Amino acid sequence: MHHTWIKNPILRGFNPDPNILKVDDIFYIAVSSFEWLPGVRIYQSNDLVNWEHETDILTTQVDLRGNPQGGSIWAPQLSYADGLFHLMYTDVKSTKRPFKDSHNYLITSPSILGPWSEPIYINSSGFDPSLFHDTDGKKWVLNEIWDYRMTTRNKSAGIVMQEYAPDQQKLVGPVYKIFDGTELAKTEAPHIYQYGEYYYLITAEGGTGKRHAVTICRSKKITGPYELDPEYPMLTAGDKPDSPLQCSGHGSIVQTDEGRWYMAYLCTRPLLGKAAILGRETAIQEVYWTEDGWLRLVGGGNAPAIETEIATKQPIEQKKDTNFRDDFKGPLKKEWNTLRILADDTWCDLASRPGYLRMISGESIQSLFEHHILAIRQKDFRFNAVTKIDYQPTAFNQMAGLILYLNDSNYLYAYITHDEEKGRVIRLLRSKKNESILFPETVQVEEGEMELKIEVAGPTGQFYYRIARQDVWQQIGPPQDLLFLSGGFTGNFVGIAVHDMDEKNGSYADFDYFDYQGLDE
Incomplete structure (x- = not known):
């Protein structure tokens, strides 16, 4: 193996809420598009170093006319099972407090290029939906839950999960509240991964601003109870004002053929330390599993890195072409x-x-x-x-x-x-x-x-x-x-x-x- 030094972010400009997935020999990253169409931009790579804009998924499936500023398509999640790509996304219709109208949908396709199915409506209890395909054949939908009764401005009340029945194209059974969040609050962006004997729940906390973070918890049973990482958050720039990458959070992970793990996450590069004109971008870092079964950044600590190493099969130069x-x-x-x-x-x-x-x-x-x-x-x-x-x-x-x-x-x-x-x-x-x-x-x-x-x-x-x-x-x-x-x-x-x-x-x-x-x- 070779080690290629790269500079973050790997996706420059407005590319927030990255969700990373590997299918066969190709890595994919899906990012939020908000009020811009076509929606859900997809990037692909063979090496995790250089990424190409492959396609945009949402076209005629959505009607965004009249949606508020900063609403529309949030936090897409890609998964692959049963020979199909599955895409979950939120269409936010209103953000006026105390409520939030956020409708979650699922579409599928045999190819990342489509054709994609008609949207299946899932629920509206909160945003950032994700779909987990368990080894026993069951499928579970997770999302942040919004509670208008909370007195704080942000009313994210934790993470809920419910079984999804593909034959009925709807959620079935009880709703499980699997994580209340920590004092960082604003808990969202849930993703479940299975590793060893545990289910791992990766979430974003602290909001999308300076206090943004990645928090992880785990359970031997998918419905919980979940044990909080004793060293949370595992990634943040919230206590690092001198970090060139700020607002770091909203992580998802992928494993390579060689058994290495990487986390894609969002970040900003504030101009003059105060203005993220380019918006929220996508970065990547290698992570590893400790002997006691927790996820940590390679190199130690929990800081986002503007320079990092990617293991590649052959020497590769990171390219920059924004023209x-x-x-x-x-x-x-x-x-x-x-x-x-x-x-x-x-x-x-x-x-x-x-x-x-x-x-x-x-x-x-x-x-x-x-x-x-x-x-x-x-x-x-x-x-x-x-x-x-x-x-x-x-x-x-x-x-x-x-x-x-x-x-x-x-x-x-x-x-x-x-x-x-x-x-x-x-x-x-x-x-x-x-x-x-x-x-x-x-x-x-x-x-x-x-x-x-x-x-x-x-x-x-x-x-x-x-x-x-x-x-x-x-x-x-x-x-x-x-x-x-x-x-x-x-x-x-x-x-x-x-x-x-x-x-x-x-x-x-x-x-x-x-x-x-x-x-x-």
Whole structure:
């Protein structure tokens, strides 16, 4: 065996709540997608070092229109049994306290690429469902349980489990409360593994912020009682303010053919120590079983490691390639995501003008229903993104351009629009924690195709424009502090959008290309 040193995270940018699985010779990681579609991104690897975006699973199975910011698709869990992949996920419809409407579903497929079955509704008592296939043939569904009676803001009350009957496609028998959680609280993300004579319950605790952690307990009987790891938490950065990886938790484990075990978990890399613009990312570390039967990090302690070793069959170099380009010469590339609705030919038209994406306008940038935006994850602290656009607005309510978008409360939008006195102009709009500022400068621009660019260097960014085929880039507005594009459940996205508040589908923009160049090492 060889030992390959890698740097965490292995999945850069918005890739939270990783669930790792090995089937045959392939490792898979599924991550949460929240309000972005298609949902549940799947990465695959042959060596645990380099990962490729393989597919996204949820398409027509879900309707996310109107779902709240930070809701929708949470904590997917992949398992494999009976010749089928099983995917469990939560669709969160409301997060307004004291309640939480979180519906859990199960779908199956003979291949990771589908076709996937229609969703089977499981329950709604709490989020983060997982499915365990026991050696006796029984199947068990676990989930966090939400108790609205609790006086704390977070009302996670522990982990419950119930038998699942595949022939009836429903839960049967009693509900078992198998873990109340520790004083870290906010217990969620349950996964059961069988090793030796024990069932091991791996959970996330402490919330998804600074106190996030992995806690483990075990039992010789699957329904409990469960014994708490005496040295919990087995992974956390909650007491390590100088760690380059923060908010570490939500772990799942996998065994290699050589008998080694690894844990995938989420983490953040806060910019300037305070702003996780890239969102929650995925890291990996080797773990081992102690003689007394507990799981520990190789190397000792319980700290997340930004540099770690992976055992490989041959020497492998960890690759970093976050660049992305779409010239719109064929189908939309699978890296794209949309908000709450899929990119279909009703508003993403690749036929009307060959070589261009014709994007039909949607509702306003605040819309939770028909927001027409195509975007990719920001994966680098430093990057440049450029697009070329042909747009001829005739009203101030029409706009199209280049956007940095965290959520409907926090975004930066450089766009082409119409001014009654100046005609076609470029403007800059910022929303920071729901407070919007429309910068007063209106840049009059001549007709024709135009390029828009954003240059991002860590905490600051600058928008530019130029008329196509000209050499000189002109600034759009002042340099922008980007630290507000952080927080919440998702990471920042970079993309293109078209809006029209005068008329539904009232205008369109033609995009010639979109190019993202990552500049991090």
